Amino acid sequence: MAVDARVVGIAGTAKNTGKTTALNAILAAAHPRGVAVAVTSIGYDGEAVDNVTGLPKPRVVLPGGALATTARSCVPPAGWEVLEATGSWTALGEVLLVRCLEPGAIVLAGPNRRSELARVVERVQALGPSLVLVDGALNRLAPMSVASAFILATGAARTADIPALVREAAAMESFFRLPARLPGRAGAPTVVHTPFPSVDELVEASACAEDAPVEFSFLLPVHPDVLVRVTHDRRLRSHVAAVTFYDPVLPLLCGDAVAMAAALQRCRERGVEVGVERPVTLAAVTASPFLPRPQGQRYVADTVPAGALLAAFRSALRSPVVDVVAEGSEALWEAVAAAAAPGSTS
Amino acid sequence: MKSILCVPLDPVHDVGIKLIRSALAQRGHRTELLSPDLPAEEVVRRAAAEPWDYIMVSRTLGYGVAEILARFVDLLDAAGVRERSKIVIGGKPVTSELAAELGFDRGFGEHSTVDEVVAYVEGREAGAGATAAARTKPDVTAGFTYDVRHPRVAELLSTITERTLAWAQARTTPALRRVRLREAILDAPEAERNRLWQEYHTLCDGPIAEGNRDGSLPQGVRRVREGEARALRALLAERRAVGARGIRHAGAKPLMFKFLGSGCPVMDIVHAKVCERYGLDGFLLINPSWEARYEGLLDGLLTHENDGTITSEQNIRLVRELLDPASLLTVRAHRGLNTPETVLLAARAGADLTKINLVYGSLGAGTDPERLAVDGLEAMRIAARHGMGFDIPGNDELSGVPAWKSLAGQLATAAIGCALGARPILKPLFCYGPHIVLHGLMADNFVDYNLAKVRSLRSLVDAPIWPGEPIAFMTQTEDRVQSANATSYHAALAATAGVEAITVASTDEAYSRGPIALASRIDSIRAVADAYRFMGGAQLQPTAGVDGFTQRITDGIVTTLEEVARHESLPQAILAGALGNAEDGAYPGTFGRGSVTADGR
Numbered sequence: 042m043a044v045d046a047r048v049v050g051i052a053g054t055a056k057n058t059g060k061t062t063a064l065n066a067i068l069a070a071a072h073p074r075g076v077a078v079a080v081t082s083i084g085y086d087g088e089a090v091d092n093v094t095g096l097p098k099p100r101v102v103l104p105g106g107a108l109a110t111t112a113r114s115c116v117p118p119a120g121w122e123v124l125e126a127t128g129s130w131t132a133l134g135e136v137l138l139v140r141c142l143e144p145g146a147i148v149l150a151g152p153n154r155r156s157e158l159a160r161v162v163e164r165v166q167a168l169g170p171s172l173v174l175v176d177g178a179l180n181r182l183a184p185m186s187v188a189s190a191f192i193l194a195t196g197a198a199r200t201a202d203i204p205a206l207v208r209e210a211a212a213m214e215s216f217f218r219l220p221a222r223l224p225g226r227a228g229a230p231t232v233v234h235t236p237f238p239s240v241d242e243l244v245e246a247s248a249c250a251e252d253a254p255v256e257f258s259f260l261l262p263v264h265p266d267v268l269v270r271v272t273h274d275r276r277l278r279s280h281v282a283a284v285t286f287y288d289p290v291l292p293l294l295c296g297d298a299v300a301m302a303a304a305l306q307r308c309r310e311r312g313v314e315v316g317v318e319r320p321v322t323l324a325a326v327t328a329s330p331f332l333p334r335p336q337g338q339r340y341v342a343d344t345v346p347a348g349a350l351l352a353a354f355r356s357a358l359r360s361p362v363v364d365v366v367a368e369g370s371e372a373l374w375e376a377v378a379a380a381a382a383p384g385s386t387s
Numbered sequence: 388m389k390s391i392l393c394v395p396l397d398p399v400h401d402v403g404i405k406l407i408r409s410a411l412a413q414r415g416h417r418t419e420l421l422s423p424d425l426p427a428e429e430v431v432r433r434a435a436a437e438p439w440d441y442i443m444v445s446r447t448l449g450y451g452v453a454e455i456l457a458r459f460v461d462l463l464d465a466a467g468v469r470e471r472s473k474i475v476i477g478g479k480p481v482t483s484e485l486a487a488e489l490g491f492d493r494g495f496g497e498h499s500t501v502d503e504v505v506a507y508v509e510g511r512e513a514g515a516g517a518t519a520a521a522r523t524k525p526d527v528t529a530g531f532t533y534d535v536r537h538p539r540v541a542e543l544l545s546t547i548t549e550r551t552l553a554w555a556q557a558r559t560t561p562a563l564r565r566v567r568l569r570e571a572i573l574d575a576p577e578a579e580r581n582r583l584w585q586e587y588h589t590l591c592d593g594p595i596a597e598g599n600r601d602g603s604l605p606q607g608v609r610r611v612r613e614g615e616a617r618a619l620r621a622l623l624a625e626r627r628a629v630g631a632r633g634i635r636h637a638g639a640k641p642l643m644f645k646f647l648g649s650g651c652p653v654m655d656i657v658h659a660k661v662c663e664r665y666g667l668d669g670f671l672l673i674n675p676s677w678e679a680r681y682e683g684l685l686d687g688l689l690t691h692e693n694d695g696t697i698t699s700e701q702n703i704r705l706v707r708e709l710l711d712p713a714s715l716l717t718v719r720a721h722r723g724l725n726t727p728e729t730v731l732l733a734a735r736a737g738a739d740l741t742k743i744n745l746v747y748g749s750l751g752a753g754t755d756p757e758r759l760a761v762d763g764l765e766a767m768r769i770a771a772r773h774g775m776g777f778d779i780p781g782n783d784e785l786s787g788v789p790a791w792k793s794l795a796g797q798l799a800t801a802a803i804g805c806a807l808g809a810r811p812i813l814k815p816l817f818c819y820g821p822h823i824v825l826h827g828l829m830a831d832n833f834v835d836y837n838l839a840k841v842r843s844l845r846s847l848v849d850a851p852i853w854p855g856e857p858i859a860f861m862t863q864t865e866d867r868v869q870s871a872n873a874t875s876y877h878a879a880l881a882a883t884a885g886v887e888a889i890t891v892a893s894t895d896e897a898y899s900r901g902p903i904a905l906a907s908r909i910d911s912i913r914a915v916a917d918a919y920r921f922m923g924g925a926q927l928q929p930t931a932g933v934d935g936f937t938q939r940i941t942d943g944i945v946t947t948l949e950e951v952a953r954h955e956s957l958p959q960a961i962l963a964g965a966l967g968n969a970e971d972g973a974y975p976g977t978f979g980r981g982s983v984t985a986d987g988r
Contacts, residue, residue: 055454084457085488092485093453112487118621132486132493153460153490154469178488179457183464236435236466237428261435261466264428294465296427296458 047381048162049324050188052177054209057198059329059365060177061086061099063373066365070374071172072104079108079170082149083158083185084178085133094333094340100146101176107141108170110161112150120145127164129157138165149176158184172381186290190322190380191217192373196329197345206350207357210326212302214358216289217323219305222316228254228282236261240270244277254282258318262294265304272311283314289321324380325361325373328354389416389440389508392472394430395423396446396459403477404445410501411508427455431462434472441508442468443475444491453489460490477504498632522631522713525642525668527740527887528776528810528851533801537847537941543948544802547957551803554956555764559986560979561590561682562762566727566769573700573735584686591683599686605677608697611653611688616705619653623660623709631711634666634912636919641881642888643915644717646857648673649902651690652702656709658905665912669715671742671890672706674698679723679753680978684732698729703736715739717778721748724979726762727769734773740812741770745803745957746796746966747783750973756958758979763800764807771808778812779804780856787821787972790840791943796966798944799957801850812851812887815840817877818860821972828936833862834880835929839936841884846941854881857892865898867910874911875918882919883927891915 049067053060064080071078080103085092087101103109108124112133116123122140129136129152136152138161152158158175165173175188185191193213200206224230231247238246247255255277268284271277284305286292295301305315330347333340347367354362361376393408395401401423408418421430434442442463446456456476463469476491477499486494495504535541565587572583588596598604634643645662647655647670659670675695678684688701696702698718707716717740718733720726726748730741745763749756770777779800781793794815801811817837823829828836841852858877863870871894881889893899893907894914947966954960967973 084490085484088484092482092488093448118618118624130492132483132491150484150487153487153492155464156470178490180454181457181461181490183461184490236431236462262428262431262462291465294458294461 048173048188049190050175050185051192052185054195055199056179058196059194059327062365063327066370066373070370077170079165079173081110081151082176083153085150086176087148102146103141105143110151115148115150127161155184159187182293190324194327197332207353211357212298215302216292220316221320224258224285228256230256230258232258255280256283258285265300268304286317288319322380323360325376391418391441392439393420394444400447407504427459431466434468435466439472442472446478448480456489524713532849533805534849543952546952547799548802548806551957555761558761558983560761565590592681595681595683608691611690632666634916641886642668644669644890646671648695650693652705663711671717682724700732707737722752727765730766730769741777743777744779745800749961750967751783751786753976754978755980756961757983760958767804767807767809776810780814781816784816784820788967789822791940792947792966795944795947812853814853814855817854817858819862835933842937843940851887853888855890857890867894870894871910871914875914878915879918879922
């Protein structure tokens with residue numbers, strides 16, 4: 042199976058949901074297949090101990106020859122070749138592009154804003170890896186817009202309420218299944234440049250004339266309540282023909298995926314087309330039973346029943362669902378390889 | 388002028404962001420403080436509405452809050468705010484690593500100051516931190532004339548000095564011959580060194596010569612492996628330099644020192660770097676007791692699992708090289724048979740100060756008084772030649788010697804040092820010593836008698852005073868909190884006394900039963916910093932008893948020096964018990980006895 046310079050983002054719904062475990066699994070599967078990888082992070086990952094919980098964390102171990110980006114202060118003293126400084130800065134210093142000379146652990150601290158991540162990923166791609174992995178941080182998603190495929194890491198660390206967890210994951214999955222559509226096909230596109238606009242602002246932005254169809258193109262986050270109200274508002278309800286998000290990350294950012302999914306469903310029921318300009322493939326969902334449970338002033342490691350968790354996810358989602366620890370890296374690799382292969386679609 | 392949006396995402400703990408806002412406003416920056424109860428979406432709208440230079444967020448952390456903050460950063464990113472504004476997080480547990488993980492451009496935590504935040508906004512930060520960059524190496528002895536203010540004491544010290552210098556003039560020791568060879572080795576071309584080393588080894592005791600010649604080092608001693616030294620340098624290179632905290636609340640003194648002497652130079656450096664981070668001014672490198680008993684010094688980067696770090700040239704160099712350039716380094720030399728050579732190596736390695744006390748080194752530290760006198764004088768000459776000051780620890784008090792005898796011995800050593808062109812530092816012990824206990828001199832408080840020592844010395848001579856060694860000796864217990872408190876009170880007293888420096892113990896120093904724990908080092912530094920903050924410009928008020936103690940100490944010094952001046956030289960006075968006798972609990976040392984010979988130079 043050939044994988045050709047695709048960018049796969051590993052995003053989580055919360056801290057400790059298994060992003061690093063998923064990353065290591067892909068790295069472990071890619072290496073024996075001769076797939077050259079590059080890794081960057083949108084935060085800080087690979088540390089031995091969690092910055093918040095104080096619990097041990099999996100290290101990020103790269104095979105020899107792998108490329109990585111990390112802050113200058115995080116480059117290990119030996120075994121790494123610094124290729125170039127990227128000009129991108131984090132709280133830990135300038136981000137460097139390095140090459141792993143021998144297999145070893147590294148702490149990743151890559152560019153953390155969307156535009157800089159895009160620039161650095163482009164630079165990394167020019168060096169010829171087959172696969173660029175963007176390691177997420179906590180529940181951060183915005184920089185993941187650069188990815189062409191997604192792994193969504195979720196699990197009990199997000200909530201130990203398994204039905205709620207599955208509902209949320211299903212809602213998130215639905216954003217990745219939104220159809221691709223270019224704005225302007227259903228009416229005059231109104232590009233919304235205000236984050237979290239009110240209904241009044243949408244009315245003003247659209248300046249809609251009576252009977253003229255309106256199409257909202259959201260480049261910035263919007264609150265699901267506003268979308269619901271759009272379908273009720275007397276000034277808009279008969280004019281709104283379509284809602285387009287730039288990509289599936291945008292509806293994810295609203296903070297309440299279940300509410301957003303319900304709002305979009307409401308739009309569709311009212312005859313409003315919903316889509317994304319730039320689709321992204323959801324390669325897989327990883328479901329981790331691990332959770333750090335507060336105990337006094339510290340945390341202890343705990344789990345929810347792994348089998349029940351996995352079964353619940355698989356019954357509700359159409360995407361491949363993997364418990365990486367229980368099932369190993371191969372299942373995840375197959376999903377990634379299928380999604381990241383040239384020409385693959387969601 | 389910058390524009391800053393201040394965002395207290397925490398409804399309760401928003402004091403920090405208000406202080407920062409106030410400081411920024413005072414510097415002429417445009418600031419706006421949002422209400423603490425706004426939802427993230429509204430904050431993002433406000434942040435996007437204007438081209439702010441900085442969005443500063445204040446938030447305490449708990450589990451779940453990290454996700455809230457990460458989403459907030461995400462929203463700012465998605466809203467395009469990050470393209471024009473830097474996003475900053477502040478809160479007690481915030482570290483640079485956490486800030487990076489959350490996606491902020493910069494984080495300020497518990498140890499950050501308002502000034503640091505302002506400097507960051509104004510682009511004044513220099514990576515290593517403004518405080519660290521501003522550190523300059525202090526000079527403990529600067530500005531002192533060494534004038535003796537008490538005519539009788541001046542006369543006595545002059546007599547003692549002249550007699551001692553005359554006595555020593557025609558005498559030599561193996562240490563003097565070695566130090567000349569060692570200087571030649573240091574300056575010789577590579578080809579000649581081997582021959583010089585061979586000659587050097589003829590002047591050494593067997594274990595030293597064998598250790599240097601064929602590598603059969605004394606039991607427990609081994610060379611620091613190349614990988615260990617490399618890992619140490621890598622660790623220091625990997626860790627970002629962090630701006631040092633300040634210990635003093637106001638003023639430039641007392642400087643604060645700690646001992647290094649874990650036995651391992653690598654561990655010493657790791658401890659020292661952390662102490663530097665907490666604002667420590669300098670370190671005293673302490674050698675092992677066995678080293679003091681041998682003629683000659685081992686060569687190489689050496690470690691052993693025992694108290695005291697071997698004072699080889701390479702060990703001193705490594706410590707000096709890896710300390711912050713502004714940190715002071717003192718190397719102990721007076722204890723044993725290698726005093727001049729140790730001072731030479733310390734000077735060549737870039738140490739700033741050394742420790743020489745002809746009296747304590749004999750009475751409390753086991754070296755024959757005559758041997759130490761001859762060696763010590765040469766050591767003072769070397770220190771003078773290299774512009775090194777030397778401190779004179781008064782730890783003979785711990786043997787049971789009364790304070791006035793210890794101080795008289797310090798004054799005699801200082802006077803001889805001045806005559807040889809060196810710059811001595813007096814070190815009255817801030818302690819609850821045996822003589823003090825037996826005579827109830829601190830029955831009421833620890834303030835009067837310690838302060839009286841300083842006042843007495845100040846009345847006699849214009850010289851730097853550095854209580855030690857460490858302060859609060861014999862007042863600490865195995866209770867770390869108590870130890871930290873005791874140290875901090877004595878530090879506050881030292882500040883009241885206006886002394887130049889103090890030496891501070893770690894809170895487990897007397898009870899560690901092994902290497903000092905790093906956390907215990909920080910305990911006492913933090914305790915002292917807190918004491919200085921508490922006292923500020925205020926002063927501890929002694930009772931009326933201080934005047935009587937001061938007078939008694941001064942009278943005792945005069946009486947002691949009169950007794951010393953009756954002898955042929957200082958070492959003869961020590962041997963005769965003028966500066967401490969068997970009744971006091973002081974016995975002249977025996978290391979090197981009989982090794983002083985006529986100088987055939």
